[in-house]
Amino acid sequence: MADADIQPEVVTSDGLLQQGAEGKLYVGQHNGVRCLVKERFSKKYRHPDLDIQLTRQRIKAEQKAYDRCKVAGVNTPKLLGVDVPGRKINIEYLDQAIVAKRFVDETASSGVLNNPKISWLSEEIGRTVGTLHGHNIIHGDLTTSNMLLDPISDVSGSDFPYRLVMIDFGLSFHSFNVEDMGVDLYVLERALLSAHSQVPELFELVLKSYKEHNTYKVAETIAKFEEVRARGRKRTMIG
Template sequence: MTPGVRKKDPEYSNLMLGYPPQSSKLGGEFSKGAEALIFQTSFLTPSIPAALKFRPPKPYRHPTLDKRLMRQRTLAEARCLVKCRRGGVRCPGVLAVDWEAGVLVVEWVEGVTVRRCLDAWVHTLKRERRERAGCGDGGSDGGHEGGGLEADGAEAEQTSELWDLMRRVGRAVGRLHEIGVVHGDLTTSNLMLRPARRKAERAPNPEPGQESESSEAAAAAAAAATGTTEDATSSTPVPPTTVSTTSAEAAPSPPPPPTQPPPQEPLTSLAGDIVLIDFGLATQTIQDEDRAVDLYVLERAFGSTHPAAEPLFREVLRVYGTSYKGADVVLRRLEEVRGRGRKRSMVG
C-alpha cells in the first residue's frame, strides 16, 4: 500500500487504474526507466525518506497478462531485496509492497553512483596532473592522457582509494552471488557509494549486524549540540530575549521537502559502503551461467565509463574470485560468455 493512501481515497483508485501517483504526499518524479517510475517520498513520518517504485501498465500488452507480469515482478523484486538483507548484502530495505497496484516502497539510499565516482575521480586526477605539469597546459599530460591510473607521489593516496573502491565492489558482487541472487542489470549506475558518515545516522531498516544508537545517547547528543539541559524546565524567570533565542536554537529544523532530492556534496573521498540498487530484473538462481552474465554486464559498464576501466575491472574480478567458494568456476564461464556476447548457452 502506498504510504498515507487508503483504499477509499481517489489516489488508490488512480493506482489501481494504472495512473502514476499524483498525491501531494509524494515528491516529483525522480527517475524514469523502461519499466517503472521512481518517486522520492517519505514513509510514516517526514523524517524517514523513501523511494516509491511504480510499475505503470503497458498499453501494448493484454490487460490480464500485464496485470500478472506486474504482480510477479513486484513480488520477485521485493523477495530478492528481503533475501539480500538477510544474507548481509547492502541494499535498500523494503518498507511497503502493494503488488496489486505495482507499488514498492524501499529505503532511500543517500550517496553517489560508482559511475559518477569513476568519472569524477579520473577527472580530478587528470586536472591535478595538468596543474602540476604546466598550470593548465593542454599538452602536458604526456603519457597520462590515455587515461592510465598509475600514480606516484601526491597521487598515490588518491589512487589507492580508487583501487580500494574496486575491491569493495568485488566483495559486494561476490556476496550477492554467494547467497543465490543474480542482479540482472549489474551496472555502475546501480552500484551506490554511501558515505561512511551515513552509518552513524539512524535508518528505518538498519544493516544486518549493525546496532542503532540508543535513544538516550541520541537525546544526550542533541542536548549537547543545542546547549539545553534538564534544568531548562525550572521555574526560574528568563529574560524574553533569552527565551526566544533558546527556543529557536532548540527547535528542530523542519525536514527538507520530499519534492527535491538532497543536494549532492562534492566528491572528496571514496570511503563508504557499496549499496546495490534497482533489483527489478533480479532473480534467485545458483546457475554459474547467470552469474557469469551478471559479471559480463558489469564489465561492459566499466568499459563504457572510461578507457582506463579495464585494469579496474580486473581488480574487481580478482577480489570476486576469492569472495566465495565456486567463484573460480564462474570466472571460467565468464570467458565463454565473452566469446558469444551475453547470449545464453543452449546446452543443459
C-alpha cells in the same frame, strides 16, 4: 577532487528522480517517512491480465531479492513496503548517497593503479558481487549506475567514509546456475568498459576481488564467464 565536492543527486521540484521505459522513481512518503517510490508502468500492448501477472511476479522477485541481500549481508536500501495492486515498492531514501558511476567519472582521472579510492571501490564491487553470487543471487543489471556510495558516520580505521549500496533489483532472480553468474559478470564487464573507458583495468581488479569473496563454484563461474565473453566477442565480429 575532495569528497566534499561530490554532491548527492538532485531531486526535481515534483519529486521525480528518474523515468524510463519500465517505470519511474520519485520521492514520496511511507508511514510519514520520506522514501523512494519505484512505480512500474502498465504496458498497454499487453493483455491486462498478463500485464498484472508479470508486474506482480517482478515486484515479488524484487522483494525477495532485498530479503536475500539482507541475509547475505549485502548493503541495500531498506525495503519499507510493497504495494502490488499499486505497482509500487517503497524503499529507504539515501539522500546523501552518490552514484558510483558519477564518483568514478569525477575521481579516476589518474587511473586505478594510482588512485586508492578507485582501488577501494573496485575491491568493494568485487566483494559485493562475489557475495551476491555466493548466495546465488543474480542481479541482472550490474552497472555503476546501480551502485551507490552512502556516507557513514563511523570512519574509524578507514580513509574512505562510504559504504557500497546495491540498488535496482528489478531484473534479479535466484539461481544456482553458473551460466547465469557468468552472464552477470559479462554484463558488468561490458558496463565498466563502456562507462569508464578511462580506467580499462577496473574490471580486472573487480574480478580479482570477486574471486576472493565468492564461495560458490568460483572456478566454474569464471570458466563460464570466459565462454560468455568469447561468444559476445564473436557476435561483435560477425555483426
